[in-house]
Amino acid sequence: MSESRIHFTISFCEPQAHYVEIEMDISGFPSGNLDLKMPVWTPGSYLIREFARHIECLTAESDNNLLQTVKQNKNTWRVVNHEGSAKISYRVYGFEASVRTNFINIDHAFLSPAATFLYPDGYIDHPSTVTINLPAQWTTVSTGLPRLSKDIHLYQADNFDILFDSPIEIGNQDTWQFEAAGVQHEFAMVGGGNYDKRRLTEDITRIVEEETAIWGENPNRNYVFITHNYQTGSGGLEHLNSTVLGASRNAYQSDTAYKNFLSLVAHEYFHLWNVKRLRPAALGPFNYNEENYTEGLWIMEGFTAYYDNLVIRRCGLLSVEEYLNMLATEFNLVYNRPGYRIQSAALASFDTWIKQYRPDENTPNTSISYYNKGAMLAAALDVQIIAGTNGQKRLDDVLRAAYAHFFKAENRGFEEQEFAALAEAITGVDLSDIFEAAHSVAELDYNFYFNKVGYELVDLLHDSTELSLGIRTTNQDGRIIIKHVERGSGAWDAGLNVDDELIAINGNRADTAGKELEFLLNHGKVDDIADIMVARDGLIRIIHTPLRKTTKQQWAIQEKKNASERERDLGRIWLSA
Incomplete structure (x- = not known):
């Protein structure tokens, strides 16, 4: 494989439309079929993101002759019967602003390499080079890839693991x-x-x-x-x-x-x-x-x-x-x-x-x-x-x-x-x-550890008498919509649902400022039953919902009372600056 070569060229013909153009030149490969793949995820962000959905217009040619390409599955393209060298061209759409996805507009381009570059199946350890052609309005490239030339933006990756782990920012960044x-x-x-x-x-x-x-x-x-x-x-x-x-x-x-x-x-x-x-x-x-x-x-x-x-x-x-x-x-x-x-x-x-x-x-x-x-x-x-x-x-x-x-x-x-x-x-x-x-849902007694260094973990709401229905709501166009129902709460047991519209509480119209709900929680008692009127998919129903003590916790880490001098010394080591 010493004579084989992979080179990418990055260009921007329509950055305002959120596209980057990629040319992949390969040479010195065994003749026959070559499968090109795009990663389905990017390291550090553990989700299958299906980057291949943004690839368009993939073609392959050799000596100005088009080669047949056949898509094998969601992220694999086969170049059929090449003679050892080929130029593969494709476009990638990128308009998702995040630290893990491509984003391209008239101002700059951020390229997440796993979402940008194809790799030959079976050649993940192959080195590659990348040339970046900057549009006239952009001046700067920032990347961890080593630059090979002072005159052009030519970069090298020793293998595809390094290439996929080297994001590229292109534009006029400071x-x-x-x-x-x-x-x-x-x-x-x-x-x-x-x-x-x-x-x-x-x-x-x-x-x-x-x-x-x-x-x-x-x-x-x-x-x-x-x-x-x-x-x-x-x-x-x-x-x-x-x-x-x-x-x-x-x-x-x-x-x-x-x-x-x-x-x-x-x-x-x-x-x-x-x-x-x-x-x-x-x-x-x-x-x-x-x-x-x-x-x-x-x-x-x-x-x-x-x-x-x-x-x-x-x-x-x-x-x-x-x-x-x-x-x-x-x-x-x-x-x-x-x-x-x-x-x-x-x-x-x-x-x-x-x-x-x-x-x-x-x-x-x-x-x-x-x-x-x-x-x-x-x-x-x-x-x-x-x-x-x-x-x-x-x-x-x-x-x-x-x-x-x-x-x-x-x-x-x-x-x-x-x-x-x-x-x-x-x-x-x-x-x-x-x-x-780490492998159990049984909780550690964290104070067994914190006490040794002169501190303690305290729930400031341990003695709270605050009540709760166990719902979280949001206002949508003047309507009060339930967005979360807490497991084990009165709302959970009674059957209030996410997306229910909260209409009335004990016969009183619910207001978007939350005053009726606040009154109920401030003046009710544990196990009181509240009649909650909701609209669910256009149908009105009343849900008889018990009040419960809130499960909300507010933990703080404080100095332990009566801590020994040794414990305080260890605490100072733990938190030293």
């Missing part, structure tokens, strides 16, 4: 360079914004250097932050030596929003090690043709969700109180979803392909996020290790050892049992209860 932890970094800002370059550079440098210290080395020579600034934006997706972030363009001067953005940066950068290199065995090498199942996302995403805010704290950019409030949010997000009694962190990981990215009206009743639950379990692991080693070790040491063993020494993914065994070997601490809890 870019600047800085060095952190010995690595050259580029920031590419798309869409404007009220950001302060100097402040961002200083704070992100601290994040990069703190995370590099946790892992012991920075494996990249260069790294690219691509940030899409919207009127309202959020989210991020990790890549091997880059990340794509979503942000709100005019929120950088808000203290809360700015710190949340830094946490997003810390989260995606932490993935440089945790998932992109240290990973479960199922997550690499990838099968781009179907789901890649693992129960380990609670470690990859959950641990990262634990560390993102902790890193910001260690950089001195969050107070202890701010950090503990953020950590408590993980508990509130889990415990205010009845689904935590239904789905474990491991099952949430496994079912991400059908649940995480496809929420519906019943999602809170049936599932949790492995991000939140994983962060809770990571916190328990961290403080258990700190307490069990008298502050000599912590979860950092486990991650650093796992990275060195599984990625650097053996260059493979791990099985969870191996990871757990290594964690106990490195620390000398029994962590089995926490790892087992």
Whole structure:
């Protein structure tokens, strides 16, 4: 295969109509049929997205002669009887604004490579090159791919795994360079914004250097932050030596929003090690043709969700109180979803392909996020290790050892049992209860762990007498529509449904300000029966609905009363800046 070649050319004839044109030149391949495939998903975003639906007008030719192409299935095209070389041309439509999908308009183009480039079946390890032809109105390309020429935008990928993991931003983005932890970094800002370059550079440098210290080395020579600034934006997706972030363009001067953005940066950068290199065995090498199942996302995403805010704290950019409030949010997000009694962190990981990215009206009743639950379990692991080693070790040491063993020494993914065994070997601490809890809906007593470092988890609403029907409503054109019914609530048992229009309560017209419902909850008693009149598919009915005590929880992490001096010392180690 040393003489074979794959080269892509990217052009934009109609960016205003959201199209990119791709030419794929192959040469030196065995004569005969060649199947070309497009991934059905992109790493880091675990959902079958059927990128092939956006391909149009695929043709193949050789020496100016058209070759026959036959579509084999939803994402495979066969080039029939080529003579070893061919030019394949196709167009891709892209108009979905997210960190994981193509978006092209007159202002810029963001290309998610898994949604853009075909690969020859059986040749996933083949290198390729990419030339980008910029329209006259665009000047800049930002990507983690190495550039081969100063004169033209020519880039190289050693294999398709690297190509698919290297997003490309093309346009007139605001870019600047800085060095952190010995690595050259580029920031590419798309869409404007009220950001302060100097402040961002200083704070992100601290994040990069703190995370590099946790892992012991920075494996990249260069790294690219691509940030899409919207009127309202959020989210991020990790890549091997880059990340794509979503942000709100005019929120950088808000203290809360700015710190949340830094946490997003810390989260995606932490993935440089945790998932992109240290990973479960199922997550690499990838099968781009179907789901890649693992129960380990609670470690990859959950641990990262634990560390993102902790890193910001260690950089001195969050107070202890701010950090503990953020950590408590993980508990509130889990415990205010009845689904935590239904789905474990491991099952949430496994079912991400059908649940995480496809929420519906019943999602809170049936599932949790492995991000939140994983962060809770990571916190328990961290403080258990700190307490069990008298502050000599912590979860950092486990991650650093796992990275060195599984990625650097053996260059493979791990099985969870191996990871757990290594964690106990490195620390000398029994962590089995926490790892087992990831596979169970039975909840840990988190205070068993927090108390060891001088803190306690407290439900501020434990003694609340507040009542609830168990519904969430929204106003639609002056109508009150039920959008969620909580599992086990009075509304659930009585049979109120999502999409019911709430008309009256105990004979009184329901108002869009919620006053009738508020009166009912403020003056009723547990087990009182409320007559709820609804319109369901145009039919009027009255649902006799019992009032129940609210299940809402409000968790906070506070200093433990009467904590010993040793416990306080360990707490200071845990939360040190």
